[in-house]
Amino acid sequence: MIQVKNLSVHYPDTKVKALTDISLSLERGDFVCVLGKSGAGKSTFIRCLNGLQKPTSGQIYFDGKDISAHNEEKLRKVRRETGMIFQHFSLIPRLSVMQNVLTGMFGYRSSFKNLIGWFTADELALAKRVIADVGLSEMAYRKVEQLSGGQKQRVGIARALAQQPKVLLGDEPVASLDPGTSNHIFTLLTEMHERLDLLTIINVHDIELAKRYASRILALKDGKLIFDGPPEDFRDSEYRETYTSNPQTAFFDPGI
Numbered sequence: 001m002i003q004v005k006n007l008s009v010h011y012p013d014t015k016v017k018a019l020t021d022i023s024l025s026l027e028r029g030d031f032v033c034v035l036g037k038s039g040a041g042k043s044t045f046i047r048c049l050n051g052l053q054k055p056t057s058g059q060i061y062f063d064g065k066d067i068s069a070h071n072e073e074k075l076r077k078v079r080r081e082t083g084m085i086f087q088h089f090s091l092i093p094r095l096s097v098m099q100n101v102l103t104g105m106f107g108y109r110s111s112f113k114n115l116i117g118w119f120t121a122d123e124l125a126l127a128k129r130v131i132a133d134v135g136l137s138e139m140a141y142r143k144v145e146q147l148s149g150g151q152k153q154r155v156g157i158a159r160a161l162a163q164q165p166k167v168l169l170g171d172e173p174v175a176s177l178d179p180g181t182s183n184h185i186f187t188l189l190t191e192m193h194e195r196l197d198l199l200t201i202i203n204v205h206d207i208e209l210a211k212r213y214a215s216r217i218l219a220l221k222d223g224k225l226i227f228d229g230p231p232e233d234f235r236d237s238e239y240r241e242t243y244t245s246n247p248q249t250a251f252f253d254p255g256i
């Protein structure tokens with residue numbers, strides 16, 4: 001579904017080589033966890049997959065089409081099919097769960113309908129369904145600011161599902177949650193992944209979560225892909241390789 005070919009991203013402001021020459025193929029049915037130290041390039045990689053970050057060189061093919069050559073209008077279509085969940089949820093706190101979830105459909109509707117906030121019966125039924133899927137039916141009309149972190153992330157997942165995506169991306173979606181709640185969120189992500197046959201790609205710092213839930217692990221180090229394989233092959237030596245600093249960069253390493 002997504003082919004990444006020789007992807008490199010160099011940020012001109014900082015002259016940082018965030019990603020260097022990454023090539024891989026991601027298929028529907030993969031539940032991928034991306035590991036790596038702080039600054040390894042995980043967020044940049046995720047952002048490239050839905051066109052939020054342009055490659056410096058290389059290509060990203062989404063359903064066979066090179067999105068690195070897309071204009072904004074074509075990128076909007078790719079983003080519609082790519083649900084995204086975030087560490088800090090990116091919800092509108094004073095709006096209800098239902099209102100936040102409905103914003104997930106904005107990409108499919110006219111600006112006028114979005115402005116006046118008019119939704120069809122089918123759209124409202126879809127919103128109710130995805131709110132039920134994440135276990136929040138009883139709180140559908142509660143303001144998001146009144147929810148716990150775990151409940152907020154459930155709203156984030158429901159909003160992404162309301163897009164009816166083919167791909168679900170997560171940029172450290174459990175980094176602000178306690179271990180028990182993180183497990184609940186990953187269980188929910190696994191259920192949705194299987195039921196909806198999604199390609200799921202999640203950045204995560206917690207290696208135990210990655211090993212428990214992922215079908216495939218990618219490890220980035222200094223912007224390079226140093227591991228791509230099943231969780232059982234990610235052993236102590238791979239862990240050390242991923243999380244140990246290179247001597248020449250260690251002094252400047254914010255992760256140490």
Ligand SMILES: Nc1ncnc2c1ncn2[C@@H]1O[C@H](COP(=O)(O)OP(=O)(O)OP(=O)(O)O)[C@@H](O)[C@H]1O
Nearest residue numbers: 011013014016018037038039040041042043044045
């Ligand atoms: N917009 C930007 N402009 C300049 N440099 C950037 C920008 N975004 C990221 N970087 C740099 O690119 C490198 C990779 O950053 P990125 O956020 O992708 O890493 P990460 O693995 O997601 O880190 P973390 O786990 O801390 O979120 C870092 O050195 C970072 O400082």
